[in-house]
Amino acid sequence: MQQEIGVEDGSLLYERVASHVAGLIERGTLRAGDRIPSVRRLSRQQGVSVATVLQAYLHLENRGLIEARPQSGHYVRARKAPVPPEPRSARACTTASRPSIESLVAKVYGALRDPSIVPFGGGFLGPELLPTDRLNRTLSTIARSAGGAGVAYDLPPGLLALRRQIARRSIEWGCALSADEVVTTVGAMEALHLCLRAVTRPGDTVAVESPAYYGLLRLLASLGMRVIEIPAHPRTGMDLGALAEALGRHKIRAVMAIPNFNNPLGSLMPDEAKEELVEMLGRRDIPLIEDDIYGDLYFGEERPRPAKAFDRRGLVMLCSSFSKTVAPGYRVGWAAPGRFREEVEQLKFAQSVATATLPQMAVADFLDNGGYDHHLRALRRRLAAQVERMSEAVAEHFPPGTRVSRPAGGFMLWVELPPGTSALALFERALARGISIAPGPIFSAKQRFSGYIRLSCGLPWSDLLDNAIRALGRLCAECSSI
């Protein structure tokens, strides 16, 4: 699809140069410690400018593949440990259950309130990775000139300027939404809540990926839903065979999924699978509630399409927000609920009346003036590098038998601990040492994944984080029953 983006775009050129060099490293042509071609030589070889090569090398540095040595040039970085294998998928589990993870989730979040605790258990980016000052300044300027519009209710479907920006961006993801199809919300969580309420009743059964984001499980529990967990592969997401089987066995009212960079797996469902998922549910008239909050945080070349791009019946209810990319505390999210738009709009009105006006205005302005795209380009590079560093550190410091996911985007790492290691025991011991992690059982209505943890890579790498991973690795051994 490169030609659609435009080959004269400099960002593509440097990315092509970078993948050329990365390929040499992956295939073993260049090995740890090898000096890689000088900037000038590669510039001549590839027929690109020196600036492009420099950009490519910076990119590779950020990804942790090469390192610059002062006065000497660039070298292939030594991996300190071989990358461990990927975690295994959950086995299928064919009974529905009511999630009961509230107290465990509360404990994880309780720990995150303490700023002295290393927050690997969190699900947010550090403010230094967010466009904090730029956005606060934008809001500040807008507040000063907004007048009555700033204090007035912005009734559903929400701020038109913002809905237009979302519609404009959706072309890039193959959705081509119109502003009229979008309802703005208090973050993606309110969007998911509204969509769920529009298409289900308490006691209904909803299928989710397994492992599932605990926020979804908590939401489903609060609404009195039953949950069927569909195994998900750490690389390709929900197992559609298992879903088909569950659809035959249970009266499933809705499916909730995070096809793009699932939390906690980091998996990316291939386009063909998304299409098949949408088709499968369409034949049975079952809505898909799609959470796409990580979609803009891809490490590859292209923004992946949401499953909504394959929706021809208005059955996919796409939900997203700017909480994982821009400003969690602004509480700006949205839903494109397809044929259920009117119900969602009415529920929004009934349950919170409106979304705060000025934060919506600030986000709309940030999208409009190009600030968002510029910020995303840098953020994606940094997140890819942070995820890479974190997996290296886990590879180095965790005991043999540990398995680590290969996220294609987002900022979560899913870690399978060596056989017999208790994630809950590790969670408790780590907390006592000032380190927070998200234990596997909060990602399952049945509290499965007792041997898994999720690590957030949302903070810039530092010695503090490195030491914390080292300490976690040591604690692992203490938490083994074998």
Add this chain to the structure above:
Amino acid sequence: MQQEIGVEDGSLLYERVASHVAGLIERGTLRAGDRIPSVRRLSRQQGVSVATVLQAYLHLENRGLIEARPQSGHYVRARKAPVPPEPRSARACTTASRPSIESLVAKVYGALRDPSIVPFGGGFLGPELLPTDRLNRTLSTIARSAGGAGVAYDLPPGLLALRRQIARRSIEWGCALSADEVVTTVGAMEALHLCLRAVTRPGDTVAVESPAYYGLLRLLASLGMRVIEIPAHPRTGMDLGALAEALGRHKIRAVMAIPNFNNPLGSLMPDEAKEELVEMLGRRDIPLIEDDIYGDLYFGEERPRPAKAFDRRGLVMLCSSFSKTVAPGYRVGWAAPGRFREEVEQLKFAQSVATATLPQMAVADFLDNGGYDHHLRALRRRLAAQVERMSEAVAEHFPPGTRVSRPAGGFMLWVELPPGTSALALFERALARGISIAPGPIFSAKQRFSGYIRLSCGLPWSDLLDNAIRALGRLCAECSSI
């Protein structure tokens, strides 16, 4: 209770002088067109400063009781028409029903989107009555210096600085909440929603006042609740005898009420009735969900206490916001859910994660620096005057047989049309002429009050509004079936 506030407070002195003069007018000692004592004479008579008398006269002018004539002095203002009697209460209705007012409410709100329409049907104040610039400037300044805190999640229970301010103010209402008892929310509507979800399940029966704020009915409908309507008196609110009877007859899970300046009635439940209500429900262990959003908008001498002030069992769930007093579009509200605090906090987390951070900071600052109290003093005077002007206009222009409420606070007028007049027909015809009103049936799950309308007095009085009331009066005659 004057001595508790402090008699040396200037605002009390002028209020005492004003009520002295108002008393002379009410008792007929001074009549329409009479010149009232000069400022100097009254100053000597009452032993107060000239400034105090001037303030008192201004207050009486604002209330529409007197008028200044240039070069001549102050005169008792002529009422253009005798004040019509108060509307009658609803009769008791002993069956539960599911509200189905959604499409009618949508129509009322649809009309309010059009800025060319006179918005008597709205439930909000014009931005010129709100501290719009001051608050937007505060937010602007805070946003510029907030840094990471401005973009970060402010997880439940919400911003401590705001909760502390709410706790501080609650002393004045006889509640003495601690900051720990408060959870901040997306306006009062989310607070009511969370409280309702914490103590009821779909299919449960909830008692409300009749007429009831349609937002409550819509919320109850969206949650699949059954509603019992308890007749409310336009001056004293919910009929406790009727409530006692309903409690004996139905399995009522919760009661929702607006004891202070009920919307649409403007009624104020006396303290003894509040105490009795809390006692009655306490004996049966039934939670009271109390909406106090109009509590700060009293026209009398004192801030009325919420029913929560009489709560000894933690069964009263007090909800409020700054949407009716400061900035609807900031979406800052709160709940003090008594013994259900933990459930409310968990539901808040599950359903919208957090409330926008910066708007909370701005409101907290506005409360802290005295801006809120200063603003409220002026706002209360203006609203009292606007309500007075609106009732005069209705008295003058509506057909004989019209009845009008005597609100003790807030900014709603409840109007009983002459017998046989259809509020829905009036709504349709008025809309065709560019005037929006709230028709009585949206205030009842059973669409009762077919002969009532609610008029919002949330806009400064003007010829435009006067003409609109005149037009409404004429249309009334056309909508009569007699």
